[in-house]
Amino acid sequence: MYDGVADRTWLADFNLAATMPLGVKGIHPSGSMDYRTALRWVDALNGAAYLGHRDWALPSTPPEDRGCESHNRYSFGFGCTKSLLAEVYLRGLHLRSPAPAVGATPATVKGLSNLQPYLYWSASLNANHADTNENGYTTFSFNNGFQGSNVAKNYMYVLPMIPGHVAIAGTVYDPAANVTWLANANLAASERFGVAEIAPSGAMPHTAARLWIAALNRARHLGESRWQLPPTVATDPTCSAKDNFGFGCVGSPLGSLYYRFLGKTRGEPVVAVNESGSAGPFRHVQPYLYWACHAAPSSAACHPDQELPSHVFAWSFSFGNGFQGTTMYANELYVTAYHPGRP
Numbered sequence: 001m002y003d004g005v006a007d008r009t010w011l012a013d014f015n016l017a018a019t020m021p022l023g024v025k026g027i028h029p030s031g032s033m034d035y036r037t038a039l040r041w042v043d044a045l046n047g048a049a050y051l052g053h054r055d056w057a058l059p060s061t062p063p064e065d066r067g068c069e070s071h072n073r074y075s076f077g078f079g080c081t082k083s084l085l086a087e088v089y090l091r092g093l094h095l096r097s098p099a100p101a102v103g104a105t106p107a108t109v110k111g112l113s114n115l116q117p118y119l120y121w122s123a124s125l126n127a128n129h130a131d132t133n134e135n136g137y138t139t140f141s142f143n144n145g146f147q148g149s150n151v152a153k154n155y156m157y158v159l160p161m162i163p164g165h166v167a168i169a170g171t172v173y174d175p176a177a178n179v180t181w182l183a184n185a186n187l188a189a190s191e192r193f194g195v196a197e198i199a200p201s202g203a204m205p206h207t208a209a210r211l212w213i214a215a216l217n218r219a220r221h222l223g224e225s226r227w228q229l230p231p232t233v234a235t236d237p238t239c240s241a242k243d244n245f246g247f248g249c250v251g252s253p254l255g256s257l258y259y260r261f262l263g264k265t266r267g268e269p270v271v272a273v274n275e276s277g278s279a280g281p282f283r284h285v286q287p288y289l290y291w292a293c294h295a296a297p298s299s300a301a302c303h304p305d306q307e308l309p310s311h312v313f314a315w316s317f318s319f320g321n322g323f324q325g326t327t328m329y330a331n332e333l334y335v336t337a338y339h340p341g342r343p
Contacts, residue, residue, distance in 0.1 A: 060084055110172065154323050161181050165178065290317050
């Protein structure tokens with residue numbers, strides 16, 4: 001798809017790697033992959049001279065963007081406009097945060113309805129990085145099974161729970177975690193209980209999540225006043241990375257739900273996006289995070305050495321809500337690519 005304003009051409013298939021891995025190992029059937037694999041896949045596009053081009057590049061993000069909510073040392077948050085993926089979100093798809101580019105396929109999975117293949121809030125402050133991550137809270141991905149951390153102002157989904165077994169209609173019990181879940185995994189999309197800052201999608205910042213849980217209890221939803229945000233455990237040796245980050249975390253309720261109760265495997269979304277994933281001129285757009293690289297100006301091609309000063313984080317952009325942030329290399333996100341000039 002040609003962008004005549006910027007004179008660059010994008011892959012029309014925004015998740016081409018899912019059907020064309022080009023022999024690159026480490027790409028899940030969903031199309032997600034870690035950062036190093038993303039660089040190798042773009043190199044493979046060039047090695048194959050895909051569509052006659054050898055100048056495909058991973059979208060870049062400049063270090064300075066004063067439109068972002070946060071632009072101290074690096075620019076991240078909502079409102080970013082200078083990165084290439086932000087251009088696609090804002091100008092190409094005419095979206096405004098926190099709108100998702102596409103929606104999930106309505107499905108009920110083991111009694112849970114309206115599950116979102118995105119990030120869900122926990123109740124737990126990420127103490128390891130609270131001083132540098134603006135009071136980040138632990139989050140869990142129902143897109144790929146990764147437990148990480150996000151700043152409180154980001155927009156995530158909420159799945160309330162009650163410890164123990166509560167036998168009432170409208171709930172689902174997970175015996176492995178001994179937790180009773182609200183069966184509607186995105187109730188906030190239809191029932192806001194008077195809480196502001198909840199997006200039409202049902203996603204919300206962490207402050208609104210706490211207020212919404214309190215309102216749920218005041219209303220005695222389903223006759224209960226013990227609803228809470230899921231906690232995480234202080235130390236979880238099942239996680240693939242230190243500080244309770246990574247894949248395979250089953251010590252906390254959300255991880256147990258994804259891996260044990262729902263039987264999902266690493267890199268497997270709980271539900272699919274709509275059949276075509278069409279958004280504007282693009283198809284197979286994933287309402288999740290995409291990899292980007294550190295380069296300035298924003299039109300510069302990525303290079304393995306042009307990364308954030310941290311040796312474990314790269315830029316990302318969310319087509320689930322328009323948030324520009326940084327993500328651990330080991331996480332597994334989606335990938336698209338562009339080349340300068342006309343197709």
